[in-house]
Amino acid sequence: MRIVHKLSTCVLAFGVVFAVSAKAPPIMADIIAASKPSDWRPLDPQNTLYMELPTGRVVIELAPAFAPNHAQNIKALVREGYFDGLAVIRSQDNYVAQWGDPSDDEAADKSKVKAIRTAKKTLPAEFTVAISTQIPFTRLPDADGYAPQIGFSNGFASGRDPKSGRAWLCHCYGAVGVGRDNDADSGGGTSLYAVTGHAPRHLDRNITVVGRVMHGMELLSSLPRGTGKMGFYEKPEQMMEIQSVRVAADVPEAQRSNFEVLRTDTATFTALVESRRNRREEWYKVPAGYVELCNVPVIVRKKE
Amino acid sequence: MRIVHKLSTCVLAFGVVFAVSAKAPPIMADIIAASKPSDWRPLDPQNTLYMELPTGRVVIELAPAFAPNHAQNIKALVREGYFDGLAVIRSQDNYVAQWGDPSDDEAADKSKVKAIRTAKKTLPAEFTVAISTQIPFTRLPDADGYAPQIGFSNGFASGRDPKSGRAWLCHCYGAVGVGRDNDADSGGGTSLYAVTGHAPRHLDRNITVVGRVMHGMELLSSLPRGTGKMGFYEKPEQMMEIQSVRVAADVPEAQRSNFEVLRTDTATFTALVESRRNRREEWYKVPAGYVELCNVPVIVRKKE
Numbered sequence: 001m002r003i004v005h006k007l008s009t010c011v012l013a014f015g016v017v018f019a020v021s022a023k024a025p026p027i028m029a030d031i032i033a034a035s036k037p038s039d040w041r042p043l044d045p046q047n048t049l050y051m052e053l054p055t056g057r058v059v060i061e062l063a064p065a066f067a068p069n070h071a072q073n074i075k076a077l078v079r080e081g082y083f084d085g086l087a088v089i090r091s092q093d094n095y096v097a098q099w100g101d102p103s104d105d106e107a108a109d110k111s112k113v114k115a116i117r118t119a120k121k122t123l124p125a126e127f128t129v130a131i132s133t134q135i136p137f138t139r140l141p142d143a144d145g146y147a148p149q150i151g152f153s154n155g156f157a158s159g160r161d162p163k164s165g166r167a168w169l170c171h172c173y174g175a176v177g178v179g180r181d182n183d184a185d186s187g188g189g190t191s192l193y194a195v196t197g198h199a200p201r202h203l204d205r206n207i208t209v210v211g212r213v214m215h216g217m218e219l220l221s222s223l224p225r226g227t228g229k230m231g232f233y234e235k236p237e238q239m240m241e242i243q244s245v246r247v248a249a250d251v252p253e254a255q256r257s258n259f260e261v262l263r264t265d266t267a268t269f270t271a272l273v274e275s276r277r278n279r280r281e282e283w284y285k286v287p288a289g290y291v292e293l294c295n296v297p298v299i300v301r302k303k304e
Numbered sequence: 305m306r307i308v309h310k311l312s313t314c315v316l317a318f319g320v321v322f323a324v325s326a327k328a329p330p331i332m333a334d335i336i337a338a339s340k341p342s343d344w345r346p347l348d349p350q351n352t353l354y355m356e357l358p359t360g361r362v363v364i365e366l367a368p369a370f371a372p373n374h375a376q377n378i379k380a381l382v383r384e385g386y387f388d389g390l391a392v393i394r395s396q397d398n399y400v401a402q403w404g405d406p407s408d409d410e411a412a413d414k415s416k417v418k419a420i421r422t423a424k425k426t427l428p429a430e431f432t433v434a435i436s437t438q439i440p441f442t443r444l445p446d447a448d449g450y451a452p453q454i455g456f457s458n459g460f461a462s463g464r465d466p467k468s469g470r471a472w473l474c475h476c477y478g479a480v481g482v483g484r485d486n487d488a489d490s491g492g493g494t495s496l497y498a499v500t501g502h503a504p505r506h507l508d509r510n511i512t513v514v515g516r517v518m519h520g521m522e523l524l525s526s527l528p529r530g531t532g533k534m535g536f537y538e539k540p541e542q543m544m545e546i547q548s549v550r551v552a553a554d555v556p557e558a559q560r561s562n563f564e565v566l567r568t569d570t571a572t573f574t575a576l577v578e579s580r581r582n583r584r585e586e587w588y589k590v591p592a593g594y595v596e597l598c599n600v601p602v603i604v605r606k607k608e
Contacts, residue, residue, distance in 0.1 A: 093522040094477050127589070145446050145594030173398050173502045182586045197525075198477045198502050198599060202583060202592040218397040218529040221501075225522040279506060282486045285431070286509045290449030294502050 028275045031268060032299060039268045040260040041155070042303055043214060047071060048248035049078060050257065051099075051216075053088075053240055058216035059257050060176055060194075063156050065134050066169050067126040067210045070178055074189040074210060076119035078245045082190065086112060087239035088223060092231025094197030097220040098179060099242060101190040107228060109236040122188040125180075126208045128166035135167050138264045140273060142290050146170070146201040150293045152264035156212060157293050159204060169209035172199045172294035174217050178208040196221040199294040214300050215259055262299035272299070332579045335572060336603060343572045344564040345459070346607055347518060351375060352552035353382060354561065355403075355520075357392075357544055362520035363561050364480055364498075367460050369438050370473045371430040371514045374482055378493040378514060380423035382549045386494065390416060391543035392527060396535025398501030401524040402483060403546060405494040411532060413540040426492040429484075430512045432470035439471050442568045444577060446594050450474070450505040454597045456568035460516060461597050463508060473513035476503045476598035478521050482512040500525040503598040518604050519563055566603035576603070 026034070043061050051058040064071035077083065082100075089105040090098035102108035129135060137160060139151040147159030150170070157170040169175065175195045180187030187208060194213050213220065223240055226233040233239045248256055262269060273296055278287035330338070347365050355362040368375035381387065386404075393409040394402035406412035433439060441464060443455040451463030454474070461474040473479065479499045484491030491512060498517050517524065527544055530537040537543045552560055566573060577600055582591035 091526075093525055142449050144448070145596070146592055184589055199596075200599070201596065202580070202588075202599070204592070205590045206588055221397055222395075222526050222528050224526050276506070284506075284510055285488055288450055288506045288508070292449070292503075292505065295504070295506070 026275075027281060028272060028297075031271050031275060032262070035262070035268045039263055039266050040301075040303075041263050042258065042260045043248070045248040045256065047075075047211075048214075049074075049211075049245055050248060050251060051083070051245045052243040053219055054243065055219050055240070056216055057257060058219055059214045059259060060211050061155075061214050061261075062211040063154070063169060063209075065154065066129050066156070066158070066167070067178075067208050069123050070126055070187075070189055070208050070210050073119050073123055074178075074192070075247055077116070077189055078247055079250070080117045080119060081244075082114055082116065082119065083242050083245040086114070086242050087236070088220070088242070089226075089239055090193075090230065090232045091196070091220075091223040091225050093225045095195075095200060095231065096193040097196050097223060098191060098193040100179075100192050104179060104191050105228075105232045107232060107234045107236065108239065116190070120188050121190065122186055125184040125187070127184070127205050128164075128168040131160060131162070131165050131167050136265055137167070138269065140291070140293060140296070142277070142292075144201075144293060146204060152269070152296070155261045155264050155298060157296070157298075159293075166205075168205050170199070170293060171195050171201055171203045171209065172212075173197070174213040174298070175199075175209055176211045176213060177203070178210055180207060194220050199292075201294075212298070214261065214298070215257060258303040259300050260303045272297075330579075331585060332576060332601075335575050335579060336566070339566070339572045343567055343570050344605075344607075345567050346562065346564045347552070349553040349560065350551070351379075351515075352518075353378075353515075353549055354552060354555060355387070355549045356547040357523055358547065359523050359544070360520055361561060362523055363518045363563060364515050365459075365518050365565075366515040367458070367473060367513075369458065370433050370460070370462070370471070371482075371512050373427050374430055374491075374493055374512050374514050377423050377427055378482075378496070379551055381420070381493055382551055383554070384421045384423060385548075386418055386420065386423065387546050387549040390418070390546050391540070392524070392546070393530075393543055394497075394534065394536045395500070395524075395527040395529050397529045399499075399504065399535065400497040401500050401527055402495060402497040404483075404496050408483060408495050409532075409536045411536060411538045411540065412543065420494070424492050425494065426490055429488040429491070431488070431509050432468075432472040435464060435466070435469050435471045440569055441471070442573065444595070444597060444600070446581070446596075448505075448597060450508060456573070456600070459565045459568050459602060461600070461602075463597075470509075472509050473515075474503070474597060475499055475505055475507045475513065476516075477501070478517040478602070479503075479513055480515045480517060481507070482514055484511060498524050503596075505598075516602070518565065518602070519561060562607040563604050564607045576601075 047062040062071040149160040178187040179191035351366040366375040453464040482491040483495035580595040
């Protein structure tokens, strides 16, 4: 079968997990298969959203450590049913899908604009947060040009600047952020977007990132692209309707999607990163010796 | 309008084009608007392919300077009608869409497997080429971890290693490559793929890259994802049919898509790169001071 390989064998240069093995270096799937239950954490039901589309469920985990006020406000919007019946109003190729407030698209059905009852329309920006013990950080061995330090915080790709003492979430594929106007404090969560293309890292520290799509990303990324300016749809009937958005904790247990994500503060994760830096299975002829932050996979699976 | 900006104003630190202007730094669109006809080159009709899908035309430009034998062989395949009636057999989220040889997907209709008449089934790999005057190079001011030098060669993102004396095309969004088996020399062009997600740069120097989608990328990137292993489709009826592939030079002029691409060996391009490194319009609060190779836009427009 003539293919382009995504999963591959690898050499664990760090050797933490498999140092005792005399066998060939394991492939990433073997690293995951050899993981312990403690290498995983369940998605937090109090900070997980289910966005129900006609095509299926998009599962988003919020990161309140990085955007506490926005996470709280988005949950308040969700709990007053703000998003129910609204739509995905924009799909720009190799960039973002955006949903929520119809005011943001000239073509959207303005009769659907909703009053906000208990949540807030706008909030002060949360582009960065202070580095603290609340913000764990597993630094990658490699650097990039967008941040002095890059790595993962509780499963989320993030950057840090020890000089300024600030940390932030990075715009990798699947990152979810808060649309805003020119004023830094003009967003609040009524308009959200997910990255559907090559990581637009220039947005880092310029907009509040609130979390990440953990499952169902393809339901957003495969939407037809909008033909209007910046990928906005030009007719309401082109827009995918949002049936509802719910906080997982508010959904009966039987209807929840019970996912868990590979922890990023473990030896297993360190081995996984190395397996992505140097892929040495037969298919690969030249290992890269490097992995971009946004090419480190966030591993999500159904909880047993 | 609460949005995520893609186009933005910028500061031209290099100051080449607009140094005489006392006005605010121009936005990227203004750099393009101020460009001269000589800043552009038409797509080469002898090395441009039109892949006709039921949803529209995908325009691919081949880069024979980097993969001369594969480019020639793909044109031979096209001219014997090899791809006509075949299909897109794979769409893996955040990775690639792949088309051509049905043998590569267990679910594809094997009755459609085609004999090759004049072209070759396989060719020696062309992962890299010797650095030479045939391979122009505009080096970016920034570095990355995947290649000692990165930049653009005649509009194509590429890497170079002065030590080894080799150059290669990079796997940015839209790059088109040649599927292969474990054997480096097992590809030939019957199976092609385009990058539809975050740049899989670990594939660089591991597979023959032959060109880039210059228009119609969204027709591939918005395809429903295949639900089989590695995004292969599981049923023939899920696959988008390829009506035909033609070399542009073989198509009557009136039916051609006359695109031109911004040259990458000009002061205009240097200014454009800087406008992407530092976006300073009001919307941006923190310029990145950096741009990844695959975030430098390849500007394509209809020729007047």
